[in-house]
Amino acid sequence: MTYADRLHPLTxxxxxxxxxxxTMTATHPVALLSLFVSAVLLRAVQIGVKRTLAGVxxxxxxxxxxxxxxxxxxxxxxxxxxxxNGKPITLEAGLAGVxxxxxxxxxxxxxxxMSRSLPGDRMLSLxxxxxxxxxxxxxxxxxxxxxxxxxxxxxxxxRGALGLSRGRGMLNVLRARLTDLSILLTLTLxxxxxxxxxxxARGYGLPGATRAVTEPRSARDAIxxxxxxLLLVPALLPLFTGRGEWNWYPLDRSALVPDLxxxxxxxxxxxxxxxxxxxxxKETLKWHILRSRI
Amino acid sequence: xxxxxxxxxxxxxxxxxTPALAGCSLSVREGEFLLVxxxxxxxxxxxxRSLKPALAPYGERKGSVTLDGTELDRMSPxxxxxxxxxVGQDPERQTVSDTVFAEIAxxxxxxxxxxxxxxxxxxxxxxxxxxxxxxxxxxxxxxGGEKQLVNLASALxxxxxxxxxxxxxxxxxxxxxxxxxxxxxxxxxxxxxxxxLAGHDTEELFxxxxxxxxxxxxxxVSVLPPRDFxxxxxxxxxxxxxxxxRVWRSVNGTDEAPLTVREGRAWLRTVCKDPVPxxxxxxxxxxxxxxxxxxxxxxVWFRYGRNDPDVVANLTCSLFPGEILSVxxxxxxxxxxxxxxxxxxxxxxxxxVRYDGKRGLPETGRGGIAYLPQNPAxxxxxxxxxxxxxxxxxxxxxxxxxxxxxxxxxxxxxxxDAHPYDxxxxxxxxxxxxxxxxxxxxxxxxxxxTAGLDPFARAALASVLRESAAAGCAILLATHDLAFAxxxxxxxxxxxxxxxxACADVRRFFSENRFYTxxxxxxxxxxxxxxxxxxxxxxxxxxxxxxAK
Numbered sequence: 001m002t003y004a005d006r007l008h009p010l011t012x013x014x015x016x017x018x019x020x021x022x023t024m025t026a027t028h029p030v031a032l033l034s035l036f037v038s039a040v041l042l043r044a045v046q047i048g049v050k051r052t053l054a055g056v057x058x059x060x061x062x063x064x065x066x067x068x069x070x071x072x073x074x075x076x077x078x079x080x081x082x083x084x085n086g087k088p089i090t091l092e093a094g095l096a097g098v099x100x101x102x103x104x105x106x107x108x109x110x111x112x113x114m115s116r117s118l119p120g121d122r123m124l125s126l127x128x129x130x131x132x133x134x135x136x137x138x139x140x141x142x143x144x145x146x147x148x149x150x151x152x153x154x155x156x157x158x159r160g161a162l163g164l165s166r167g168r169g170m171l172n173v174l175r176a177r178l179t180d181l182s183i184l185l186t187l188t189l190x191x192x193x194x195x196x197x198x199x200x201a202r203g204y205g206l207p208g209a210t211r212a213v214t215e216p217r218s219a220r221d222a223i224x225x226x227x228x229x230l231l232l233v234p235a236l237l238p239l240f241t242g243r244g245e246w247n248w249y250p251l252d253r254s255a256l257v258p259d260l261x262x263x264x265x266x267x268x269x270x271x272x273x274x275x276x277x278x279x280x281x282k283e284t285l286k287w288h289i290l291r292s293r294i
Numbered sequence: 295x296x297x298x299x300x301x302x303x304x305x306x307x308x309x310x311x312t313p314a315l316a317g318c319s320l321s322v323r324e325g326e327f328l329l330v331x332x333x334x335x336x337x338x339x340x341x342x343r344s345l346k347p348a349l350a351p352y353g354e355r356k357g358s359v360t361l362d363g364t365e366l367d368r369m370s371p372x373x374x375x376x377x378x379x380x381v382g383q384d385p386e387r388q389t390v391s392d393t394v395f396a397e398i399a400x401x402x403x404x405x406x407x408x409x410x411x412x413x414x415x416x417x418x419x420x421x422x423x424x425x426x427x428x429x430x431x432x433x434x435x436x437x438g439g440e441k442q443l444v445n446l447a448s449a450l451x452x453x454x455x456x457x458x459x460x461x462x463x464x465x466x467x468x469x470x471x472x473x474x475x476x477x478x479x480x481x482x483x484x485x486x487x488x489x490x491l492a493g494h495d496t497e498e499l500f501x502x503x504x505x506x507x508x509x510x511x512x513x514x515v516s517v518l519p520p521r522d523f524x525x526x527x528x529x530x531x532x533x534x535x536x537x538x539x540r541v542w543r544s545v546n547g548t549d550e551a552p553l554t555v556r557e558g559r560a561w562l563r564t565v566c567k568d569p570v571p572x573x574x575x576x577x578x579x580x581x582x583x584x585x586x587x588x589x590x591x592x593x594v595w596f597r598y599g600r601n602d603p604d605v606v607a608n609l610t611c612s613l614f615p616g617e618i619l620s621v622x623x624x625x626x627x628x629x630x631x632x633x634x635x636x637x638x639x640x641x642x643x644x645x646x647v648r649y650d651g652k653r654g655l656p657e658t659g660r661g662g663i664a665y666l667p668q669n670p671a672x673x674x675x676x677x678x679x680x681x682x683x684x685x686x687x688x689x690x691x692x693x694x695x696x697x698x699x700x701x702x703x704x705x706x707x708x709x710x711d712a713h714p715y716d717x718x719x720x721x722x723x724x725x726x727x728x729x730x731x732x733x734x735x736x737x738x739x740x741x742x743x744t745a746g747l748d749p750f751a752r753a754a755l756a757s758v759l760r761e762s763a764a765a766g767c768a769i770l771l772a773t774h775d776l777a778f779a780x781x782x783x784x785x786x787x788x789x790x791x792x793x794x795x796a797c798a799d800v801r802r803f804f805s806e807n808r809f810y811t812x813x814x815x816x817x818x819x820x821x822x823x824x825x826x827x828x829x830x831x832x833x834x835x836x837x838x839x840x841x842a843k
Contacts, residue, residue, distance in 0.1 A: 210406050
């Protein structure tokens with residue numbers, strides 16, 4: 001049981017969307033670094049330190065390759081490290097590479113965290129309520145594919161065992177396969193008629209259908225949603241005002257320390273990412289304490 | 295005052311000339327549990343569907359149906375959807391959702407119940423049927439029996455007053471069948487819901503129902519309480535009786551008819567005053583004495599995926615020419631897998647399958663191994679029965695003659711120009727068998743051939759199988775139909791834990807088993823220990839009666 005399980009899926013979804021938007025739009029190294037640290041911590045809280053560390057080699061590989069690509073493709077910047085094939089390799093390009101690598105890593109980590117906090121069926125339940133017909137169609141189609149695959153296997157097995165679907169020569173094989181497919185089509189149509197009956201028997205298509213409320217919203221959801229909005233406004237301000245836009249070429253060291261406006265904004269952004277860590281962490285801690293008492 | 299009144303209902307399917315229902319009349323009291331029996335094609339399904347407006351078939355309809363005094367056509371679709379519940383035959387084809395919860399909630403959502411009330415109603419229905427713990431499971435992971443209970447729960451959640459069940463248990467194995475029927479009985483008894491069930495599974499149903507209606511040619515011929523139905527049954531009707539009243543009816547049939555094994559044994563004690571001592575049953579046909587095995591598996595192992603459990607584990611078995619071997623066991627035990635291994639569709643992970651003494655299987659086709667899948671429709675690729683049969687006559691000297699002889703043998707003469715999908719379940723099985731036998735196979739592997747067959751079709755199938763065996767064909771059938779297995783087979787064995795134990799003589803198998811055995815055997819154990827089928831028991835009793843006289 002995680003903290004996210006006790007929240008309405010929409011609340012969880014909104015939090016992760018906000019975090020992902022902030023991460024993808026962040027350019028300032030301070031913001032990127034704080035978001036990356038939050039991502040690592042959240043992952044550690046979710047799956048444990050050991051399993052998080054297990055991801056370090058692949059993360060390093062990704063980081064190094066992104067850095068290398070940037071280093072060798074971008075030749076702008078003032079601080080030249082060395083020349084390669086007559087092209088300058090610069091410190092700025094290297095740093096820009098490292099931080100874009102960190103950004104990509106953070107996005108991957110947050111996505112992994114989201115899929116853990118919000119597994120497939122809970123995610124689907126979000127859309128079910130808003131687009132019920134589409135959700136049903138999607139579900140039935142998705143259910144159809146494996147069913148048709150099994151059915152096709154059964155058909156070709158059964159007919160093959162009689163020597164009916166294993167002809168010699170390309171043309172015969174093709175013909176046999178087409179026959180199998182036509183049987184599959186007929187059978188599937190028959191089956192969908194039964195399924196349609198099952199739906200109609202239970203009143204499908206009547207006007208005024210409702211949706212089961214399986215995840216009622218609680219006060220917790222309300223508080224967190226309000227908190228999210230309150231933090232999101234300052235966190236997004238730099239994006240809309242254009243301030244805090246970071247530029248690697250040329251590197252301006254004085255801009256590295258954010259001013260008061262940016263500091264507050266980054267703090268708000270980081271807070272959004274830190275909140276899940278605290279909530280999940282509290283949960284993990286509680287379990288540890290509970291277990292030690294048992 | 296009848297709760298449901300069907301009066302003079304006549305119905306003809308669009309494009310057909312003969313009516314499917316011809317002046318059908320029926321009146322059902324509120325809270326009654328009615329069983330409808332009849333040969334397949336007699337109009338049971340048409341009748342049941344005509345009682346549910348959303349499922350009413352297209353065609354020409356006369357007569358009236360009233361439910362609780364209201365004409366069915368005048369009911370609002372919303373009322374009709376919830377007041378009349380319907381569960382059909384195939385558990386696989388009725389579900390639409392991914393999880394059990396969503397499936398049970400589906401109807402409630404469709405009729406527009408307040409969303410906050412739905413979880414409670416779902417919980418109520420699921421818990422009443424004892425499937426509450428399945429609520430968050432995926433439908434695709436459930437067994438057939440569980441799926442059918444989910445279908446029942448989703449009808450039940452709508453709070454129906456009338457429940458229509460169209461052969462709901464024919465695809466289920468005996469334990470799942472009992473679980474489903476006892477759920478239906480609770481709905482009927484504890485919630486007072488009126489139930490109409492059409493089906494051939496009279497064995498389990500006779501003790502449960504209030505009345506039995508017999509349909510014939512689109513008409514209700516008689517509606518009687520089960521004991522009276524048993525007493526008045528004669529001629530062909532006797533086939534619809536379960537074993538206990540059938541034996542009773544064939545031998546004596548005057549006073550109160552027994553319905554359960556317990557009642558049957560009490561009655562049998564009065565007939566056979568001094569019980570016959572239990573003799574050690576002799577193995578009539580020890581397979582070793584016959585010719586060499588035609589198809590055999592030795593130390594065969596099989597699993598579907600590397601990390602999956604073993605479905606077949608260290609299995610050894612042989613099939614001899616001219617014999618019928620029944621492999622029994624619940625659904626999902628791996629009987630189908632075993633058949634696929636023997637037919638060469640699947641290859642064993644370890645061990646060998648030998649055909650005719652040689653390792654490996656023969657070229658498919660003529661004169662080899664023929665496999666009848668559970669769903670015979672998998673084999674049908676043409677638009678007419680005749681073309682269907684013609685597909686396998688290639689290479690025969692006189693193709694027309696072969697087709698007409700096969701059609702005659704499987705009683706399909708009148709159906710040669712019909713579409714295979716328009717045949718009844720029994721006819722489809724026969725057509726598939728006709729197709730197989732046109733290839734003159736030496737081995738027949740049949741997967742659940744009796745599912746959905748009426749008593750007449752079953753009897754016809756039994757005689758066809760015995761004929762083929764007499765002609766030297768080796769037959770293996772996987773089934774959970776114990777009565778059928780005891781009637782046709784020479785040997786029988788329970789498929790358990792991935793293995794077949796030593797395949798025993800069928801008589802021995804059924805007379806030594808106490809629980810996993812036929813009604814006839816349960817009825818006669820300790821009294822007339824040699825009979826394992828209803829027919830044997832009847833013959834035995836008649837002989838005894840003759841001796842006494």
